[in-house]
Amino acid sequence: MNRFFLKYLMFLSPFACLAMGVWISVCPLAAAAEISDSHDVKLVVAETNLVLGPKIFLGEVAQIQASPFLKEVLQKIELGNSPKPGKIKQLNKKRLVSLIRSQPGVPEGVLIDTPKKIYVKRASQQIEQQVFQAQVDLFLSGVFKGKKYDLTQLKVDATGVYPQGDVELAVGSKSSVDKRGNLTIFMDILIDGNREDRIRISGKVAVYETILCAVRDLSKGERLLETDVYSVRKNIFDLRTDVVGTYQEIDKKILKTNLKKDDYIKSSCLQEIPLIHKGELISLVARRKTLLIVTSAISKEDGYADQMIRVENIGSGKIVRGLVKERSTVEVIY
Structure with a gap:
């Protein structure tokens, strides 16, 4: 009996978890709806609205009159994607009202006041030229390591409009200055840690x-x-x-x-400056164990320290090669 009961519980456990997940997602709105009567809830949607992120939330486009708990829940209702930074998007009035009323837990008969047209604009920011130049200077100071340089030309290929948030600029590893002073920098633009763009910066450097x-x-x-x-x-x-x-x-x-x-x-x-000049009379030295032989020779070419040159033995007339050891001295190497 106990074994049968255990198997029965194991069979039902996935369904129980699913039901609990649904209850957790719906419960806040449902509970909030019970706290507030529909006559106490009112939404006033503005005609023009400014949103910050990539999604539009009800709290950004409407003034919400409701109990504190329900108001907080309603503010987080997602209405769709925002336009690109700096751009404007028009919302469909009927679709917006229908979307709000269809949310779990929204009281029936809630009053929704909307204008004839609803516009949403995405907040944006521009990155000034001096911000890019400061990052370029940081890169160049690492390249030239203390040498004085002048940035004579600078061109930034950037869109100029980005989402609101903290700006971080990261220079790519393939950035360089060539032998003619041409500067090429590949730079990532991150807003709140998310890469929004990769731009190319070109210029001319004088050192x-x-x-x-x-x-x-x-x-x-x-x-x-x-x-x-x-x-x-x-x-x-x-x-x-x-x-x-x-x-x-x-x-x-x-x-x-x-x-x-x-x-x-x-x-x-x-x-x-050569130690030995071509045509110069030099001492030709030959060493064999403890035996040292010194004779005279004429250099056939200029010779520099520790360099092999050709010399003519005056006694035998033979041309030999030797190592320049010092001024006017060449040693035969066997």
């Missing part, structure tokens, strides 16, 4: 750095001194080349090409 220029015409092979150059600030994106910006970069360097007065000093135009 100023000190570079060195020639004081006078300079010749190929000439060693550069501080007196041969002067410094000036230029937008590096206008140069599009590997310019030199400090005196340390020209120290102990010679020119690989001719330069005219006021030309930029490029790192590609510089080279180290």
Whole structure:
């Protein structure tokens, strides 16, 4: 008997839960309706209304006269979707009245006063240009890390009208500044944490750095001194080349090409001063365990520290390769 009763209860339990859910959803309106007589309830719908969210609620378009409990319940009745931010929507009068009367628990005979036409406008906001620019500056300060820059052009492709709420701007990972200073930013616009739009921001950036220029015409092979150059600030994106910006970069360097007065000093135009010059008489060193042999040779090319060059052994006339160790010294490597 007990086993049969247990199975019977298990069979009925889903239906009991369903009935309880229906009771919970309907009970507030039904209870409220019992508290308020239909003559005590009155709804006055306004002709023009401003709503905030994506849904229209009765409390946003009507003044409700009812008991506090019923008024709170009636205010939350959903009437449909709102128009887009800043746009206006007209509500159908008969459909609105029918929708209200059909809600569970609304007293029969409730007085609903409506105008001939009902308009609903969605509240909106515009994001000012300076708000976008502040976010762009934050992005650029991270890109250039302390370098001085100027934002010379800025274009924001945005609709300009968004829902009311807290605004948050998020820069996408594919945002960048290219080698010509062209700025491209992809930015998400979030209102109360919900993404409403993704926009593209474009512009032009200038970054100023000190570079060195020639004081006078300079010749190929000439060693550069501080007196041969002067410094000036230029937008590096206008140069599009590997310019030199400090005196340390020209120290102990010679020119690989001719330069005219006021030309930029490029790192590609510089080279180290060779320790050994082509045609120079040098010492050729050969080491074998404890044996050291030193002879004379003639360099067949310029040589730089720790660089392999060709030399001619004066005694044998043979061409060998050796490593430049120091001024006028080349060591044969076996």
